[in-house]
Amino acid sequence: MDDKKMRLGISKIVTIVLVIVIIIIALIGGILGFHLLTNQTSKTTQSSNVPISTTPVVIGALQGNDPDMSAWGFTESQLLPLLKEYDPNIKTQDFSTATLVIQGLESGTIQIGIISTDSIIVAISRGAPLVIIATYRITPAVRDLVVKASTPISNLYQLNNTDDAEPSPGILPTITDEYLEYKYNLHFNFEYVGSFQGQIAALISGKATFANVNPFDAYKLIQNGTLKVVYSFSLKWPAYSVVTTRSFLREHPDAVKAVLMALFKANEIYEANVNNQTINFLANYYGRIIGSDGAVALFRNYTYSTNGAINVTALQLLIDTYRQIGVITNSTLTVNDTYNSEFVQTIS
Template identity: 25%
Template sequence: MTDIKIGGVPEHFNYPWYITLKNKEYAKKGINLRWQDFPGGTGDMCKALRSGEIDMAIILTEGIIKDIINGNPSKITQLFVKSPLIWGIHVSNNSPFKKIADLQHATVAISRFGSGSHLMAIVNARNNGWDTNKLKFKVVGNLQGGIDALTKGEADYFMWEHFTTKPLVDNGLFKRLGDCPTPWPCFVVAVTNKALQKNYTEIKNILNIINNCTQDFKKINDIDEILANRYDQKIEDIQKWLSITHWSDGKPITKNLIGRIQNKMVSLGVINKREKSSELIKNMYF
């Protein structure tokens, strides 16, 4: 058996991995795939890829592009979710802020620098014409850290995936002032260069298995009820999420797409300059 370690956020996007692991589909190919949850998100996974703690990650597009440019020895092997991620912009329920424009000089809670919550705060600021050099950040680690920071008044607003935080809005802990969708496909699969060199065939088999699952994921009987129960969501919210979420099913990621994403990231001030797209990707041909 070949040991491969993979990480991802403990959210509904990654339920196909749970299914394929539960069904022992990787073991049938001689692969001991070990999943690790990363509640801290993309910044945490970038660190784990760099250290070799994990070999693969299901990770936010903007975060891993920025980190590979900054020296992370990994490659993007494919898109995982090709639709945008909807980031909710949240304040505490007793906050005086009423609209997004009120947040221009407020402190934003982020899981860590280089995370999606950090980079999308920059995107949101640019969208609203704010000076991104004047943004004030409070590092909080993860979603629970964001809850604590807003509740204690240590930060003013916090951006996190819309549907994951919906129960917090429903129970009155958070108020959502609006949403900020990513201007690019949201999740990719990143693999360390070391794992690609050492276990290329196994990585290819893993991707084949997960892509077969995502292809038919929405057709699974009662998938809306299963996800609603597992992730403490209202069924109507899960149904809406399923209707707007689209997996890539393993279609190759093109240099043109990565180039366009980089151009957008440069224009939004998320990265300073673009690199050769070929330096960022390693297509696996299925």
């Protein structure tokens, strides 16, 4: 009888212990489950693209059908829904010249611009209330001096005192030729022909001896032997930057942040070239200008910023260079007057 009671007592203790163990396991399981669920929910929230801003904003840029702005062409054609995840009221508008973009910024018809860095700096030096807020294309502008392939000219110095076909005064090809005049003690006779097409027509007809062109604009003509390069050079500052007015930056910082984050993400996708997505796009979109072979070269030669870091040293060099040739005459302009690093880093 005592043994039986003892066995029953032990059985009850074992049962109680098992119940307690089961309860503890259930409690631990519930806590872990809640923790995992909380973490999963948190991660989902963090990765979802909640709009950073809902402010109406128009991004005005140089036309994406120019290979010089290949990432912008890619973004406009492939990634507009991505931009709208950061601000559903983002719109885009293309312009044929940097001057028109600057006019749009000053009038308020657009709020953010993507144009050549030198155009922005020159406008600021002349009183435009603009400010660089990020770098767009890191790779500097590259320029080729081309002549008709049948001419005997083969170097820069043979272009001295010859006719130079350029689209118009005050733009990058003309300014860089003025710099070459200054640096190498040369003289060019400028003939303004209105456009790249006008430059080519002037060369083919013999109206002009040479022209300053973007290598990829003339890619096919160089490859097929219509034109030849006699001098090639690159500048020392990022080709394109993102710009806004000081008032829009001050009044709508969230909208500026949204646009920059969207542009950086778009550039990241462009640069990743997953499954040759970018190169295939370039071949199709710019094929009439560069052909399929040129698409690989275009992708490899131009790098677009995924963080917008502003190279202050390069901006200072731009200012110094343009002062040397008289494009910038404002003697009080400093590099600090030209950029704002609220949303990006500065480098030197």
